[in-house]
Amino acid sequence: MTATLLLTASILGACSDEEGAAKKGENAGNVKATGMPIVEEKIQVDGFAAKFFASQDWNNLMLWEEYEKMTNIDVEWETVQIEGLAEKKNLKLAAGDYPDLFFASAFSKTDLLKYGQQGVFLPLNDYIDEYAPNFKKILEDYPSVKQGVTMADGNIYGFPTFYDPNFESLRAGTPWINKDWLNKLGLEEPETTDELYKVLKAFKEQDPNGNGQADELGWGSGYGIDQFIHYLRGTYGLNKQGSMNINLDFKEGTEEFRFVPATDEYKELLTFLNKLYMEGLINQDVFTTEPHVFAAEASKGNYGMLSEVDPKELFKLDGYIGVPVLEGPTGERSYNFVSNGLGNLGMFVLTDKAENPEAMVRWMDYFYGEEGSKMFFMGFEGVTYEEDESGKFKYLDTITNNPNGLNMDQAISEYLTWPGGYYPGMVRQKFFQGAEATENSIQNAEKTLPYTIKDEDILPGLNYTVEESExxxxxxxxxxxxxxxxxxxxxxxxxxFSKWDEYKKTLDKMGLQDYLELAQGAYERSTKEK
Structure with missing residues (x-):
């Protein structure tokens, strides 16, 4: 059945591509080169998107209703909860029952290249060159972003999420530690892994909240062990080329890849976390808990250290500050879990059913510009936000202190779609009002910045051919x-840990060396092209 569906999909894709090919450019005359509306005569297109809140009806949401008035483009939305996205979009593509555009649908590089070469996804290079001045400027200003979005066949098939590299508190930030507890126990902020261990142990054993009960906890997260590992990567000398290829970095002094989870440094990192875990200094349900379950526990204020965003915003907890970047046992001290600002590549794609690709590229490009970013993240003046005398934008009290008891994400989602993090476009600090933009988060990032790896050292994501991707x-x-x-x-x-060598041998048996060869080849190819 699967084989039949795939064959059918490829046949339908080929047919629809031939039919669509004759239409490309036919409607370009309806598209204005600049300004609004985008098209002189109103058009309607079908869009599919992932959404975070089940209560949202995108066809009656202020963001899209107002944008329709501005552009003369009516998008008829079909949406699905993020949890069901992968299954729904794959079924649509397999059945050939897909729309003009996919928005916030998080297509992987493999999918972009596969469906692009099948003709289902349109190559966007020429459209970007002519109809997307905002995104084109990003590609010109940030060559590594252009390299990242360009597939191995030379085509760009998707518009990505792009985080302004100058928005430091969104790109880099350490966990949070309870400064009041440090003061109560006469402790300094930890600067090394040994000092962190001693601080967490003191938090757990010396009653810093002063209630006479052993209810204090050490370091916690509701998003799994990766939160701990990512913070410590640079402390143990890992990922000196950044986080775009999370399992790869270079062997010292070379441009030859090694596999991070098989290194001695990774073993040492896990050994440190094992020590914390076995002594109860990490939340014991870290591998199984869910964010909302952990949030209920963390909100009690019993954790001395938290790996989430600003606890004041997330848990209504005061007194937390950013933890310093730690020095590791070999003297390494760096924050390496940093990208070049490029998020998911496949957040906006046009299919071969799109009869107005020129118009839709202009429609999408607006959200990479200043005005589009402001509308997407702030909404509408007097309704969702206001501008103060200094020119700063802030949400109205009805959003930040909602009279119906909604939190900020819930309140703003009655007008906008950004909460949940699934969207194409550019994220700028002055228009982004999430927890990463708070003054506490900015101060945290400033503390991290001296130890953060340089942008020029960050390696873009690798681009494989279709065969290599498979x-x-x-x-x-x-x-x-x-x-x-x-x-x-x-x-x-x-x-x-005596089984570490056995673990590495198993990785080799599973094809690790073949993967390293493929990755090395993709890197060397991109270097030659560059």
Whole structure:
């Protein structure tokens, strides 16, 4: 059945591509080169999108209603909850029942290239060159972004999420520590891994909240062990080329890849986390808890250290400050979990059913410009935000202190779509009102900045051919599952570190060396092209 569906999809894709090919450019005369509306005569297109809040009806949402008035473009939205996105979009593509455009649908590089070469997704290079001045400028200003969005066949098939590299508190930030507890116990902020261990142990054992009960906890997160690992990567000398290829960095002094989860440094990192876990200094349900469950516990104020965004915004907790970047046992001290600002690449794609690609590229490009960013993230003056005398934008009290008891994300989602993080466009600090933009988060980032790796050292994501992508996918699906399982086992003590060599041999048996060869080839190809 699967084979039949795939064959049908390829046939339908080929047919619809031939039919659509004759239409390309036919409606370009209706598109204005600049200004609004985008088209002289109103058009209607079908769009599919992922959304975060089930209560939202995108066809009656202020953002899209107002944008329709501005552009003369009516998008008829079909939406799905983020949790059901992967299944729904894959079914649509397999059945050939897909829309003109996919928005906030998070297509992977593999999918972009596969469906692009099948003709289902349109190559956007020429349209960007002529109809997307805002996005084109980003590609010109940030060559690594252009390299990242360009597939191995030379085409761009998707518009990405792009985080302004100058928005430091969104790109980099350490966990948060309870400054009041430090003061109560006469402790300084930890500067090394050894000092962090001593601080967490003191938090747990010395009653810093002063209630006479042993109810204090050490370091917690509701988003899994990765939150801990990412913070410590630079402390243990890992990922000196950044986080765009999270399992890869260079062997010292070379441009030859090594596999991060198989290094001695990664073993040492896990050994440190094992020590914290076994002594109860990490939340014991870190591998199983869900964010909302952890939030209820964290809001009690019993954690001395938290790996989430600003606790004041997330949990209504005062007294937390950013933890310093730590020095590791070999003297390494760097914050390396940093990208070049490029998020998911496949957040906006046009299919071969799109009869007005020129108009829709202009429609999308607006959100990479200043005015579009402001509308997308702030909404509408007098309704959702106001501008103060200094020119700063802030949400109205009905959003930040909602009379119906809604939190900020819930309140703003009655007008806008950005909460949840699934969107194409450019994220600018002056228009973004999430927790990463608070004064506390900015101060945290400033503390981190001296130790953050330089932008020029960050390696863009690797681009594979279709054949290579299939090989990488086949190898890494099983390897990543195994790494996740063994990482949990080593940290929780279910697996002894004497089994480390056996773990590495298993990785090799699963095809690790083949993956490294493919990755090295993709890197060397991109270097030659550059």
């Amino acid at each position: 090989q990488v996918g086949a190898i890494m699906t099983d390897i990543q599952t195994y790494i996740n399982e063994m990482t949990a086992s080593f940290i929780t003590g279910k697996q002894d």
